[in-house]
Amino acid sequence: MFRTAIECGLELELELAYRKGTLENYAELRPGSKLFLNISASLLGSDKHQEGFTEELLKELDIPMSDIVIELSEQHPFDNYGLTVAAVEHYRKMGFAIAIDDLGSGYSGLKLWNELRPEYVKIDMHFISSVDRDPVKKEFVRSICNIAQAMHCMVIGEGVERMEELRALQQLGVNIGQGYFLGRPTSAPKAEVDKSFILVDQLDTSAVKVMDSGDTAFSLLRSSPTLDPDDKIGYVSKLFRQNPELTTIPVLVDGKPIGVVLKSELLEMFSTQYGRALYENKPVRKMLSQKVLVVESSTTLSRVSQIVTNQDEFALKQDIIITQDGVYLGMGSVRDLLKRITELKIRNARYANPLTLLPGNVPINREIDMLLRQLIDFRVAYFDLNNFKPYNDCYGYSKGDQVIRLMGELLNRHAQGNNNFVGHIGGDDFVVIFRSADWQECCDRIISEFDDQVRAFYSPQDLQREGIEALDRNGNPTFFPLLGLAIGVVHPDASRCDSHNEVAELATLAKKEAKALPGSALFISRRRGRDDHIDPLS
Template sequence: MESGRIEAFKIDAQSLQTILDERLVEPLFQPICDVARQTILGFEALSRGPEGSELESPNALFSAAQRFNRLSELELLCREKAIERFAELNLSGKLFLNVSPNTLLDPNHPRGETLQLIQQYGLQANQVVIEVTEQDKVDDGFLLLKTIGHYRKLGFNIAIDDLGAGYSGLKQWSELQPDFVKIDRYFIDHCDQSLVKREFLKSIIELAKATRTAVIAEGIERAEELALITQLGITNAQGFLIARPSAVPLNAYPNTLKESSQAQGNVMHRGLVKTIGELTHVTPAVLNGVLCQDVHRVFEKDKQLMSLAVVDEQQMPMGLLHRDQLTEVFAAPYGHALYAKKPLASLMDKQPLIVDEQSQLDEVSQLITEQDFDIRRHIVVTQGGKYLGLVPLRAILKHITEEKIRNAQHANPLTMLPGNVAINEAIEQRLLNKQDFTLAYIDLNHFKQFNDLYGYASGDGVIKLLAEVISECCIGFSGFVGHIGGDDFMVVFDGDDAEPLCREIINEFELKSKSYFTHEHVKAGGYWATNREGQQQFVPLLTLSIGLVSPHVDSCHNSHQVAALATDAKKEAKRYRNSYLFVANKRRPTVAIVS
């Protein structure tokens, strides 16, 4: 048994030596995406050993290197191959290089190799991010800090990898003051289903804001995880859902993510509201790398200027600098001397709120409230991923308030749901955008007899109950709920979930509405009442008629045509004595016959 272990040991040593001698390392690249700007932030370089060998996997390869004290040589080889291939493929964004702290501290590890390599292959230092993994225990923290400081002085960005998975965590964050922090995938995995993980992510976001650090969520494999981290305010993402590591990676923002973000953008009660682009002020931006003293002069020349966007050479937003941040620093003792010649990146907010010009105001308002932004600040607006201008938060909230007041004026006073004006606007918006949707016309059956027998208070109670049932059934689904008046409601569905939701509304209402009847009437399934002709007839318990129509957006030109289709569908549903959902095949308006 012992001899077997020695033999395997020798094979590993020889295999590793062959890999180092013949440079048999294959670099792969996994994209890191900025989902807010819909751009590629950069690529993490990953290394593999010879395909099919016992050292193909990175774990086996680096474990063997560490076992035989060849880690420094292997990391240098991987680094060179990654830089060479990154330049050869002309990949966009930054190159993220994994570096073990113990390698950095190895006295035999050659100095200046990384800078020499990037110069050799035509890269700039600010294109490269040195990722320091947190999983390795470091004995000499002071020396590591000094080494990282050396890299930073050369112009490299610094990142802490696998935050939360290792030894020093927050201490390392505090001391290294990284540009990026990558959250370990443990905290991302099914974070949408874990309150503890969600709270951890929130605390990381707050720390990142305070330290002006950009956060990257690693290991995203599910759309629900991406939706949650985006909602919380983490815009940089990496994982199999976005793209797997590849020798020749996709060098553009994935179309699948664009479609996903569009689907997530649909929200309940969305009416005809303005886009953020209509409020945007086209404000000049400054290039990343400009000195603080130069930016201070810009603010001094224009007293009305409160914020400046920071962009790269391709006009992609990198951050935001506020006048009061700079003023406060320069006003402090020795502040001017300390910061005048420093690049503005040392003071700017690296995680401002960045939205596309087509974003709806209510969606942006939700982002503002969820991320707890200072009301005095601005947000950055982009057009096709490039900087367009700034919008004061006050302007957004002012317009949102005005919109809410206008909707309240037209809301139904009994249910406070949007009324006819808002319903028509919601339909018109979808027709204008050529956005497919389904419209449900919901009507109470036998309501007049119930109202006459049980009184108006019970009648109002039943209408409010129906409003609550519809709203509760539609929580989390994209669409719009409106109250036409009386016992008539309309629901706009943007997804393909209209039929099951309508059936759920029927079931929930029939169950809950029984509480408004006496025990005898429930047991009998109805009650006797006098009709309009003065005759006694048996009236069933309250039921629902729902007409469902999917209008052809190219054939319907206004909300009245769509409403007419829904009304016809509802009339068909009313022909049935019990609750009924009628799904109409007719999608186009009736053409008027002119004689």
Template sequence: MLNLKDLSLSVIIENQNLSVVFQPIVDNSERNILGYEALIRGPLNSPLHSPIALFSEAKKQGRLVELEFLCRELSILKFKALNLPGKLFLNASPETLFQPNFRSGYTLKLLEKIGLSPCRVVIELTEHSPLENYELVRDALKHYKEMGFEIAMDDLGSGYSGLRMWYELRPDFVKIDRHFICNIHNDKVKQQFVRSIKNIAKELDCKVIAEGIETQDEYEFIEEIGLQYFQGYYFAHPQQKPLTQVTDHLFGDKRLIKRPKIRFQPSTKINDLLQPIEAIDASETIEYCADLFNKIPDLDSIPVLENNIPIGLILRNSLTNLFFSKYGRELSGQNKIESLVDRQILVLEHDLSIEQASALISKKVRSKKALEFIIVKDQKYQGVGSIIDLLTEVSNLQIDNARYANPLTLLPGNVPISKKLDFLLKTQNPFTVCYIDLDNFKPYNDCYGYEKGDQIILGLADILKECITDKSDFIGHIGGDDFILISSSKHWKKQCEKILEKFAEWVQHRYSQEDRNKEGISAEDRTGNMQFYPLLSLSIGCICLPPPICTSHHDVAVLATYAKSMAKKMKGNSLFVSDKK
């Protein structure tokens, strides 16, 4: 016999008698909205109005998956109907991901039907019971990521949401529980906790959201710590029609002062170093040039043009030496400046990379004590650049790459990879992304041990470096047994074929004679059953870019992951070139 709650839940699900409200997540650096968390409310004035009561009852009745999918569908449709900006955060219980009635692929089909990209959707894990099978959840989340979704972990530090879950699942976002935000400005232990989470997140390339900010004091302290993303009543309560813009006064007086942006990414183009110093024509007199130097004491040189084409620089030292000579000013003052122009100055196009410019300038610095160079666009004068600034940028770039390098292979890791992709997308020049993944690596690692497994990773890295010789190409180590090649070369396909050929030959010698004869090994699968695995092979999925839909490295990741997944469906060493746009 059904009780009142059974009947209420059945009616709620059948009639879709649920309300969706949205709470904005604020990007404090950009002073706009990152996205919205979709929250569900049951019927007003009913025992199941509260989401806690609603989902607890659904779990008791074994209808949690059914309720979650209904909430997900309503949230997506409402988000699209309101045309809200940014990302949509959808709550999901990890335990539902491996329930028998879980409908794999349902969310993606719904998004495709209404025209919403999966890269705008974040699956937010909310955990109400201990998570035991991390491997199953990790595999399920990997499936979501391959489709283009991002993952968030809710309420870090509360209940069962701990550091192990963070470590095992490696989400894109992590939310700090409200408990650690409440009154944080007066609690040194909470302050240290939040600072520690920020530092860990930086190492894991994970974004942190401070959840539950309710007062200005809490906001100002969290801002001082340096977190970027905020959520809470201080900005807005959950609403059926949420705000789409945050008013300036909520950011406080400090935010109204325009601060110079800290350059997280070193300059990638010479144009970033440009100083727009006004040039003079070669027909001007030496006296005129001397007056300019007198008026601007900090000026060390002045660019000189002929028909708007730079021919060199007038150096302050040259005029000083001339005017200090006996009768120098009287005899030379009315002469044209062109006789004193230093024409051995380096002239660089504005879109030259920092690394390319550094190589050219190194020779010039050795040959002369040059401190500046001229920047042009299509040979037309734009400004000057400082060699000291350039060398500083090169140093920053090297430090940045070392900081985010993979500790095993020392190849650039996820942060430099993301920066490289975003930079190339901005140039709009064509390039190819090749996602390289080892097949059957886990059973090899289990059978031969971690040391031998590391040798496979290092060997593959060496093969990539050997086969990729174009200086403009980029090799990165995403992590584990995943690598990436970003190539602007026309010969990328031949390079990939060469990689497959070399690896197939090299990997034979990483097995015992017995396993080579069997052409594989026997090892336990994820369920504990013995299974035969062929010799290690490579899957390379390639995508030619940039198609119009790609605006950031997140979009590229979706396409590259799809290409890799198609390559892995092919047997042995395989190359798949995607035509998906």
């Protein structure tokens, strides 16, 4: 229809009619989600374009502008009609978000992305189709996700038609998708997402950092030739000659590994008299070996290391097959595994707090950014000790360090596990990133146990008067109650927080509210984004 309209010079009229009908339908449905409006970039700069048409229609239909995303297609030349970045910024200042459609399919690519700085970018379905099987497409999508992270941009994968593609996209960092696998077009789309598509929480809990794939077998992934059971053994010999670094080539049926051909066994076979002549035209299935380690891509490197070291010496020399739900992704080597394990140990030691050995600021920030990109639901609890400075001044740093270690032990005991993340910012400041549903009960237990155990760090005289005499920040003698624990909890909205910086701002505000309360206290903030202006709720 649009091609015909272009031929008749009526593209603008058709687009405005479609826009009016779409908005009227959206107003009727009121789905409580965003509407992406496809708009031809070239028509925005056309003399015939009716300025204010969309704005007036939204007011008439009582649709907030924040609900609308202007979607510009890369398939159309961006500046044929003199359209400038200022024209797009005009829409953004009105309250619309901007999306680039079909990235990778057309004219301007990264230049357009850089100029417009859109809130969303949609990867063309060409790069999504079979992304689970194509290492080149994987690298393209991974690169796009890295750029998007730096530009605070959400990535959407178009044309998701298979579960394997969805899993691969989640591993690569794409967590918004569209396609027939997720749902076909309908006049009454569901507002609720099918829970079976939310795959992150279904992964092995030991695999935690799904997006931080540097900690999983996914980081070992490298492309490798594969074989069919009916391929000839002579062809295998040729592959080994062309790829001298290979020790193993997987044999697949319907994308799943059924065994491998080992270079050592092939060389042994061909070394015998008439070996090559006897076997080179035989099918691969004649020398299929099961001497191979197969691991899921989400398996943690520490777990892979345990599995490898439990194998015999022969297996230590072989490559590792990496799968996703049993479907072949690629190969990994034991050498790369050892290298990654060493890197992770050095990294963790560098960023750990020396007093509690808990992760410090860098891994805390990395974890929050990963959860935001993954759109994973989480809460951040900021723990801070009340009256810690005067206690330190009175009892000395050695006693103060013992209190801090107590705090670390309590958090490890009550909050560790269930995909939660315990971190030590520094001094008497701690953070727990909760993904478990029992976060509030956990905080209550920590407060109760802290109030009970901290009394052991005071003299009988100070316990009797329930506090100490010390100088305040202005140097005046002041009475300070016993150490207490202030906990501020926030529930960030991943769609409204760009990075850990905004989450930290919310958590700091919540902690201040908690410290303003008497004694040990838990404050639960209702703020979910930096732009919220809500009365506090404790």
